[in-house]
Amino acid sequence: MTLKIPxxxxxxxxxxxxxxxxxxxxxxEEWLPDDTLVKIGGENxxxxxxxxxxxxxGEADWELRWCTPTYEIALCGHATLASGHxxxxxxxxxxxxxRTRKSGILEVVRAGDGYELALPAIxxxxxxxxxxxxxxxxxxxxxxxxxxxxxxxxxEDEAQVRALDPDIRGLxxxxxxxxxxxxxxxxxxxxxRVFVPGGGVDEDSVTGSAHxxxxxxxxxxxxxxxxxxxxASQRGGDLTLRLDGAGENGRAWLGGPCVTVVEGxxxx
Numbered sequence: 238m239t240l241k242i243p244x245x246x247x248x249x250x251x252x253x254x255x256x257x258x259x260x261x262x263x264x265x266e267e268w269l270p271d272d273t274l275v276k277i278g279g280e281n282x283x284x285x286x287x288x289x290x291x292x293x294x295g296e297a298d299w300e301l302r303w304c305t306p307t308y309e310i311a312l313c314g315h316a317t318l319a320s321g322h323x324x325x326x327x328x329x330x331x332x333x334x335x336r337t338r339k340s341g342i343l344e345v346v347r348a349g350d351g352y353e354l355a356l357p358a359i360x361x362x363x364x365x366x367x368x369x370x371x372x373x374x375x376x377x378x379x380x381x382x383x384x385x386x387x388x389x390x391x392x393e394d395e396a397q398v399r400a401l402d403p404d405i406r407g408l409x410x411x412x413x414x415x416x417x418x419x420x421x422x423x424x425x426x427x428x429x430r431v432f433v434p435g436g437g438v439d440e441d442s443v444t445g446s447a448h449x450x451x452x453x454x455x456x457x458x459x460x461x462x463x464x465x466x467x468x469a470s471q472r473g474g475d476l477t478l479r480l481d482g483a484g485e486n487g488r489a490w491l492g493g494p495c496v497t498v499v500e501g502x503x504x505x
Contacts, residue, residue, distance in 0.1 A: 314445010321345025443474030
């Protein structure tokens with residue numbers, strides 16, 4: 238039996254094609270086997286493929302899961318924004334909510350010409366990671382980490398971050414860590430580059446989950462909310478950041494546009 242799955246290719250955190258971060262969004266009638274979801278992620282070869290199924294628990298509008306080309310992950314920001322974009326454009330409304338397996342309830346709301354995405358604010362603490370520092374190609378001022386394998390490397394300025402030429406293969410051997418390199422920006426409040434080679438993404442284009450880490454980090458460091466961020470990847474992307482609440486209950490709101498590049502179906 239042939240199965241046709243509705244499919245959209247979205248450039249998230251971009252108002253025009255060929256910018257921001259690519260995501261596939263696929264609407265399922267019911268969950269496929271886990272290994273099939275991962276194989277579809279591998280076939281798409283985007284940083285993430287988002288899968289949504291109608292939520293029947295009453296907790297949210299949809300269930301949401303994400304797969305890289307190699308495995309299922311616990312949180313993805315840009316593919317959540319892309320999913321919200323597709324569902325709000327298709328079904329209408331101002332807000333859509335998602336129940337996830339490991340990251341709670343997420344939501345996407347319309348905001349001007351784009352959207353805002355609420356993710357759990359992810360906090361870090363000062364730490365050491367000499368194995369990673371030796372592979373980045375430059376020494377950061379500070380290292381901040383947490384138990385979920387998010388790592389912030391704070392550099393002096395934007396030029397240092399843009400000039401980084403890390404040993405990608407070496408970083409990939411350290412596991413599925415996210416290596417977030419950041420500094421004060423020139424045209425924006427902050428700038429970053431994000432490497433996740435152990436997850437099949439050598440350098441990510443625009444990383445929502447990394448900005449859920451960077452939002453509390455920079456709001457506290459700069460002493461103000463409502464920040465502008467730029468991820469200095471080859472494709473590049475711009476985000477607005479604001480922190481709502483404090484501690485474990487805080488949420489990072491990430492803002493930006495999306496554009497649909499392809500609409501069709503995926504055949505199994």
